[in-house]
Amino acid sequence: MRTLRARLTPYALIFPGGLWLAIFFVVPxxxxxxxxxxxxxxxxxxxxxxxxxxxxxxxxxxxxxxVRSLLYGLTATVVQIVIGFPVAYWIAFKGGARKSxxxxxxxxxxLVSFVLRTISWQFLLSDNGILFGPLKDIGLLPQDxxxxxxxxxxIGGLSYNxxxxxxxxMYVALERIDPRLLEAAQDLYASRAQTFLRVVLPLSLPGxxxxxxMTFVPATSDYVNSSVLGGTNTTMIGNVIQNQxxxxxxxxxxxxxxxxxxxxxxxxxxxxxxxxGTEDVLxxxxx
Amino acid sequence: xxxxxxxxxxxxxxxxxxxxxxxxxxxxxxxFGFNDTKGRFNTTFQGFTLKWYGRLFEIDALTxxxxxxxxxxxxxxxxxxxxxxxxxxxxxxxxFRGAALLTLVMFAAISCAEIVMGASLHxxxxxxxxxxxxxxxxxxxxxxxxxxxxxxVRARVMTLDTSLEExxxxxxxxxxxxxxxxxxxxxxxxxxxxxMLAFALSIDDFVITNFTxxxxxxxxxxxxxxxxxxxxxxxNIMGTLIFAGGLLIAAANIISARRRRA
Numbered sequence: 001m002r003t004l005r006a007r008l009t010p011y012a013l014i015f016p017g018g019l020w021l022a023i024f025f026v027v028p029x030x031x032x033x034x035x036x037x038x039x040x041x042x043x044x045x046x047x048x049x050x051x052x053x054x055x056x057x058x059x060x061x062x063x064x065x066x067v068r069s070l071l072y073g074l075t076a077t078v079v080q081i082v083i084g085f086p087v088a089y090w091i092a093f094k095g096g097a098r099k100s101x102x103x104x105x106x107x108x109x110x111l112v113s114f115v116l117r118t119i120s121w122q123f124l125l126s127d128n129g130i131l132f133g134p135l136k137d138i139g140l141l142p143q144d145x146x147x148x149x150x151x152x153x154x155i156g157g158l159s160y161n162x163x164x165x166x167x168x169x170m171y172v173a174l175e176r177i178d179p180r181l182l183e184a185a186q187d188l189y190a191s192r193a194q195t196f197l198r199v200v201l202p203l204s205l206p207g208x209x210x211x212x213x214m215t216f217v218p219a220t221s222d223y224v225n226s227s228v229l230g231g232t233n234t235t236m237i238g239n240v241i242q243n244q245x246x247x248x249x250x251x252x253x254x255x256x257x258x259x260x261x262x263x264x265x266x267x268x269x270x271x272x273x274x275x276x277g278t279e280d281v282l283x284x285x286x287x
Numbered sequence: 288x289x290x291x292x293x294x295x296x297x298x299x300x301x302x303x304x305x306x307x308x309x310x311x312x313x314x315x316x317x318x319f320g321f322n323d324t325k326g327r328f329n330t331t332f333q334g335f336t337l338k339w340y341g342r343l344f345e346i347d348a349l350t351x352x353x354x355x356x357x358x359x360x361x362x363x364x365x366x367x368x369x370x371x372x373x374x375x376x377x378x379x380x381x382x383f384r385g386a387a388l389l390t391l392v393m394f395a396a397i398s399c400a401e402i403v404m405g406a407s408l409h410x411x412x413x414x415x416x417x418x419x420x421x422x423x424x425x426x427x428x429x430x431x432x433x434x435x436x437x438x439x440v441r442a443r444v445m446t447l448d449t450s451l452e453e454x455x456x457x458x459x460x461x462x463x464x465x466x467x468x469x470x471x472x473x474x475x476x477x478x479x480x481x482x483m484l485a486f487a488l489s490i491d492d493f494v495i496t497n498f499t500x501x502x503x504x505x506x507x508x509x510x511x512x513x514x515x516x517x518x519x520x521x522x523n524i525m526g527t528l529i530f531a532g533g534l535l536i537a538a539a540n541i542i543s544a545r546r547r548r549a
Contacts (some may be wrong), residue, residue, distance in 0.1 A: 007383075010380075010383040011383065013452060014373065014385075016373065016441075017370035017433050017437065020433060021391075021433060024411070024427070025396050025407075028410060031407065032407040032410040084305075086301055090298040094298065094299065102302065104537060105309070105310070106305075106309060108310060108313060109309050109310075111530045112312070112313050112526055113491050113506065113507050114491055114493055114494050114507070116316060116510055117313070119518060120311075123315065124312065129330065130331075160312075163309065164309070188345050196416050211525065213398060218400065221401065224511075225404065227514075241402055245498065246497070246498070251413070255406065255410060258403050261400060262399070262400065278388070
C-alpha cells in the first residue's frame, strides 16, 4: 500500500539533477550531432543540409591524427597496466597497515593541476634541462638527443597523467580477494605462478577493466600532452577538434570529428567488453 | 624463504620507484616557487628565495583567474553536491521506473571523453547564441560533477540500515524530521566525500573549461595561455598552496577516521 506521495518521492529527488544532465549533457550531444550534419561557414551562417560530407572530409583529412590518437591511447593504456599492476598488487597484498598511506601517495598527483603537472614534465624533459643537460655535458648522451616533441614524450606524459586512475581500481579489485583463496590454491599444490595466473589474475580483471575504461578514453582524446610535450608530428585528434572549434570555427567538421571520436571510443569499449566476456559492463564500470 | 623475501623487497622497491616518479613533477613545481629567477623563464635554479611568496598576487590576471577557479569550484561543490546527493539517495533507496535510464546517462557522462562533452556544450551555447563566461563554466562543471557525487552517495546509502528510519517514523517523526535528523546525518560522510570530489574535479578541469570559458580565465586556463612565453614563479606557488590545502584536508580526514575507529 504505497501512497502516491511515496511513489513520487524518488522522482522529486532526481528531478533537479536529472534535468541538469538532460539539458546540459543529453541535449548538447544531439545539438552537436545536428551541427555535424549542417553546412556553411561562420560568416554566412549554417544550414541543416543533412549530408555526411563533414564526416567524409574530416576523416579523410585527419586520418593520420585519428589513427595516431588510438595508437597513443592504446600504448599508454598498456604501459599503465604494466607499470601499475605490480604496484597495485604490492599495496593490496603486502601494504599491511600502511595500505592507505601508499594509496594516498599514488593519488598525490591529483592535488596538482593536470596542466601544471604536464608543464612540469616539459620542463624536466627539455633538451638541455636539468635531466639531460648534465648528461650531455659529460658526454653520456649525444648532443642532439631529445625526448620532447617525440611520440615517447607524449605517450610518457599520457601514461604519467592517468596512472593513478589505473592503479586505483586494480587495487580495489585485488584488495577484495580473500587471502584464504590463495591458501587454498597452495594447499591444492598450485605453484606460485599457477596461483597468480589462475586465481589472482582472473579475480583482478574487473579492476583492470575499470582501469582501462578510466584511462583509455581520456588518453585517446587528450590534447594537453601532445600540445605541451609533443611536436608537429605528434598532433592528436583532440588537437584538431580543439583547433577547428575554437580557432577555425569550422563547426560542422569539428562536430563530425568529435562524433567520430565518440563513436570510435564506444566501439572500442564494447569490442573490449565482448572480448573480455564481461556481461555486466555497466555494473563494473559504474562501481 | 630467502627468495621470497627478495621478491617481496623487489616489489617494494619498485613501488617506491613508481611513487617517486609520480611525485617528481610536484617536487619540481614546489622547488621552483623558491627560485631566485632573474629573467622571464623560470627554468634554471638560481638560488633560494622567499620573495615570490611576498609578491604572490602581483599579477592581476593570474590572481583573478585563481579567484574564478576557487569561486567556481566552491559553487560547483555546493550545487553538484546537493543535486548529486539527491540522485544518489533516490538510486540507493528507491526502486523506480527510469532508474536504469538515469544510471545509463550518468555512466555515459562519467565515461564520456571530456573533449566531446566540452565540444557539445560549446555547440549548444553557440547555437543558442548564449555568451560564454563564468556562468557557462559553472553550468559545465556542475554537469560533469553531478554523476560522480551521485555514485559516491549511492554507495553510502546502500550500506545503510533502513530500520533506523522506520524506528524514527514509528516514534512519530515526520518525513522531514526523519530526513533531517536520521537520514541526513547517516549519509553525510558520503555527501561530504562527493562534494569534495566535485570541488577537486572543478578546480583542476581544463578541457571542458577551455570549450565553455569564452573570455573568462580560470587558473588552469591562465597557465595554458602563458605556456609558450614562460610560467612565472607565482604559478608554482599557487600550485603549491593548492597542493598543501589538499594535503591538509586529507590529513584531517585520516585523523577523524582514526578517532571514529578508536
